[in-house]
Amino acid sequence: MGDELVPQQLVFADDHLRMTWANGQGQTIELLRYPNGSSLDDMEFRISVANINQAGPFSQFPGLERKLLLLDPSEIVLDIDGESKALSQFGQLAFDGESATELTSLTTPARDLNVMCRKGMWSCTITLFHLDDHLGDALEPSDVTVWIFAGGNALDAAGRTLESLDMSISREIPQWSGTGEAILIDLCRT
Numbered sequence: 001m002g003d004e005l006v007p008q009q010l011v012f013a014d015d016h017l018r019m020t021w022a023n024g025q026g027q028t029i030e031l032l033r034y035p036n037g038s039s040l041d042d043m044e045f046r047i048s049v050a051n052i053n054q055a056g057p058f059s060q061f062p063g064l065e066r067k068l069l070l071l072d073p074s075e076i077v078l079d080i081d082g083e084s085k086a087l088s089q090f091g092q093l094a095f096d097g098e099s100a101t102e103l104t105s106l107t108t109p110a111r112d113l114n115v116m117c118r119k120g121m122w123s124c125t126i127t128l129f130h131l132d133d134h135l136g137d138a139l140e141p142s143d144v145t146v147w148i149f150a151g152g153n154a155l156d157a158a159g160r161t162l163e164s165l166d167m168s169i170s171r172e173i174p175q176w177s178g179t180g181e182a183i184l185i186d187l188c189r190t
Contacts, residue, residue, distance in 0.1 A: 006034055006144050006169055010156075013165040021059070027051045031167055032146060045117045045124070045187055047146060049165060052076065053109045061097030064116040068093050069126055069183065071150055071164075074110035078103055090128050090181070113148070115185055127184040131176055142186035145171050152180010 017030040157175035
């Protein structure tokens with residue numbers, strides 16, 4: 001078990017790949033894609049953060065399951081195949097990547113964390129932790145474990161100030177201290 005599929009590593013927020021949406025209405029920050037170098041059509045999973053600034057359609061991703069977590073203090077409303085779903089900060093929503101999905105409203109610009117997994121190959125769980133509550137006291141077995149600093153005022157084990165979207169890929173619980181939130185993403189082969 002473990003992180004043989006994706007090497008253990010620290011990835012700093014400034015090192016993430018940034019790309020503009022095809023419709024030009026936003027930007028995606030890619031945190032991790034597996035396998036490395038795969039395309040959006042043949043990837044097995046992807047973790048990214050989208051900057052959402054205005055209402056509009058979401059891209060469709062046939063063959064993928066999506067989980068979305070709103071990172072910032074905002075509220076958004078999505079129309080997913082004709083059904084309205086509201087989401088506030090740190091709320092999660094799972095939906096089919098093939099679904100016709102549109103952001104119909106948002107209270108303020110925000111970022112959303114997206115985890116997309118190839119159907120029948122991968123599944124994921126997303127857990128929010130507050131740094132002062134001790135990160136991941138009971139880790140579940142998984143094939144790839146990703147820790148993301150979501151925000152606050154905290155330091156890593158080397159005494160560096162953590163920036164939002166600093167990331168640790170490791171089964172080891174990061175030695176982050178201070179206040180704020182961290183997100184644990186466990187990815188498992190199905």
